[in-house]
Every structure is written in structure tokens, then in C-alpha cells.
Amino acid sequence: MREEDRNDIRKLTLFRNMTSPAFDELMHAAYDQVFPAQLELVRQGEAANFLHVVLEGAVELYANWQDRDTTMAVVQPVATFILAACMRDAPYLMSARTLQRSRIVLIPAVDVRAAFSRDPGFALATVQELAEGYRSLVRHAKNLKLRNARERLGAYLLQRSDYAGAQGFVLPQEKRLLASYLGMTPESLSRAFKALRDHGVHIDGMRVTITDPAALKALVQTDSLLDSPLNIP
């Protein structure tokens, strides 16, 4: 694994407070790999053998049942995914696929569990990570149950715009994925965007500009108990 990647991983809150020997051991068992776009990394129902860390690219977590599919999350670098299944040693509840060519580190789940037992700093970080994951899912469920489609889109855009300059920001993924994540069809998303034009949102292709944040906030009523702050830098 590249030295630089190692350092990026070391900086994650999950690994930041490990002792160096424990971290070294964990990395020793891990290996990184570059995957092409649209590759299925994980299929729901399989045993959780690896904790995954996305270093470059992007990964979609999705679920399906019968002939229906839904996007549960998009994981962007640098972040881990499917920690819960690894800790429980249980089958994955979601599938994962690369959206772009991606560099991903695979850490054997057994080693993660071993590190948990041996390194108190890592144990604490694991709990914090899982608890935060839990809380973000609570937010997601609240969002789905309490807001309508237009409100969900507005809230998402406000969240994304936190780190945007005057020239707005670019949607980090295809609109059909965003639609699925927000629990609507692509057609509905398109119409929701159009409806938000009257509430301070300007859109041009993938670039979004919030021209009137106050108006959008008035419509959406953002709420720290529903909308998690972005923690991408």
C-alpha cells in the first residue's frame, strides 16, 4: 500500500487514536486495490469479510428487493463502509458498487474485531463511528417519513451548499442516484428542482447555486435533528 494512502487512513477518526503497533498490524493484513467503475464490490447477503476504506473514487451503497432498487448512501473518500456488518460478523444488508474508478483498501473483518479487543482507543473510535452512523440513519428515516419530496431535495441542497462559494457547487453524483437516495423517481427529482426555482435555487446541469438561501431555508425549515452537517472539508 502506498505510504500516502496509509497516512490518509491514519487520519480518519476511526484510526486516529490507535496505537501505532495496532495500526501497523491492521494495515499489514490489509491490501489496497484499484477497481474500475461500475464494479460490484459487495453483494447484499454475503458474509462481511472485509471492512472497506474508500481512498479515491466513490462507492454507492444500495439495496434491492424483488425487482426494486434503492440507493442508501454514496461514500466518498476518505471514509469507511460496512463497519456494522463487520463488527457483528453478519451478512451485509446492502450491496456496494464503484461509481468511478476507485482505490479501495480492504481490511479483514477478523483483524478489525481483534484490534477492537486489543486497542482501547480503537474501541472507542469504533463505537463513536457506529453511533454516528446510527444517528445519521435515524436522520435519514426521519427525513423520509416527515418531509415531502421537494423538502427533502431542498434540505439536501442546503446541506451541500455549506461549503460552496458564490459559484455554487457541483452535484457529487448522477441525478438518478440522488433521486433514489432521496426516495423519489428521476422524473420527480427533475420536477422538484423546477419547483425550487421559485425558492432560491438555480440549477444548470450538475451545478447548483443557492441564489436566495433565506428563501430556501424558509421553505425547508432545516433542523439540526434532521439534517446532519456535512463533514467533508
Add this chain to the structure above:
Amino acid sequence: MREEDRNDIRKLTLFRNMTSPAFDELMHAAYDQVFPAQLELVRQGEAANFLHVVLEGAVELYANWQDRDTTMAVVQPVATFILAACMRDAPYLMSARTLQRSRIVLIPAVDVRAAFSRDPGFALATVQELAEGYRSLVRHAKNLKLRNARERLGAYLLQRSDYAGAQGFVLPQEKRLLASYLGMTPESLSRAFKALRDHGVHIDGMRVTITDPAALKALVQTDSLLDSPLNIP
């Protein structure tokens, strides 16, 4: 606290593997209390000062935004709730209220966090509990996004019927709560019940009997990645 209650708590997977001194210390800081029905125990947005354990009665976890409300879960004895907020030392994302007169133990969150650091058995159990909570929320979200109202009700009934005899089982809560939990209105729930009569479900007041499990399963297509097994005895 009553000796019997202490023992019930000790049997929970969360506390089962603690050392006795650590458990004693945790219980020393805790106190139990009986609350009347319909009392708000926790309001969303407040600081998470206590881990709660329901010993008797039932507690609803719900969320609200603007003038809308939704039931997120019903917690039945013996079980804990809001562990994630306690571990993160963050504001509750959900409110909680008693549905019946309930006996509840309150354990100061600081002591829970201290026990986590001191007792490896408890640390492991905490992670398992959080990971399982995470997974059950993933299932809830998948359920909401992938199934329609009738399918959600059918899946819920099949899950509940696992431990039921020939005379069926009694719904553990009011139908309007069940409706809200399943993401629909009481009217829609009522109609969904009626629609399921053609698929092997007989209902009389609060008592439900699955007269033709095969027919219901054919409609609902239960799936271990969507429907969590009940672990009430």
C-alpha cells in the same frame, strides 16, 4: 432498585458480560422510577444524560418536525434505548414517551461511557448493540423505500406471528401507532388490513391470526435482509 429488576438488567446482552464490580458500580449510579402512561421521558434536542432501560410497560420513540409526527419504534421490556446519543454525548434525535405505566431505570450517560472504557466485555457488548441497532435501522429504511404499504404491514404481521400459536397474537400497540411506525395513516392501515384478508390474514380487534401463512408469504416475499427476526421470547 429491586433485586429482581437488577437481575433482569443483568441478563440483557448489553450487561451480561460485564464484570460484577463494573456492573455494581453502574447500578449504583442508576435509579429506577415508575412513570404514568403518556409521560414524555425525553424530548428530542435535549442533551443525552441517561441511558434508559425499560423494565415494565412500553415506551414509544417518536420524532417530529414542524407539525408532523412519526413513530420510530416501540420499546418493550426488557430493553435499553438511546444508547447512541449517550455514547456520542449528543442531543437526542428522538423523543420518548411511556405508552403505559412503566418502570424505567435511568443510568447516567457519563457512567455508561466510563464503564465502556473500563470494562472490555461491556465495550464489546456496546458495539454489538449499536451495530445491531444500526442494522435494524437499515432494514427499516429499506422497508420504507422498497415496499408499499400493504407489503410493509404483511411483513410486520409475519414477523410478529413467529411466536404466535393457533389462536394468533395480539397487536402490541394501538393501530394508530403501528400505522405511523409503518409510515402510513390510520385510514390506510385499516384498508391494508382489509386488503390482506384475501391473503391469509384474519383480524378481530387487536387479535390477528395468520390463517394462510403461505399465501401471505407469497405476497410479502419476506427476506432476512429486510425483516429482522423478533427476539422477544
Add this chain to the structure above:
DNA sequence: TACCATATTTGATCTGGATCAACCTCCGAC
């Protein structure tokens, strides 16, 4: 550059589930 495949938008229509309005039914208090 031209072409093709896929994403997106737009329009028309449909429908699951919400809403509104009665009405019923159960149960606890008196």
C-alpha cells in the same frame, strides 16, 4: 467530428395513499 448509448427533461396520465367527513365501537368514569 460524428455517432451512439445513457441520462435528463417534459408532457400526459394514472394511482397509492392522504385527507376530509361521518359514523361506529369500545371502554373507563361516574
Add this chain to the structure above:
DNA sequence: GTCGGAGGTTGATCCAGATCAAATATGGTA
């Protein structure tokens, strides 16, 4: 018992969002 109020059901209607169909845009590739 009966009265009152909340929960539950039923019917009528509405509407947000899905579906279906077709036209455009976009991006990657030869």
C-alpha cells in the same frame, strides 16, 4: 347502566408522486 371521548372504520374525494411515452441533452468513443 349510560355517558363521553378517543380509537377505529368506511366512504368520498384529492393530490403528490409514480408511471408511461417521447423528446432532448450529455458524455464517451470510434
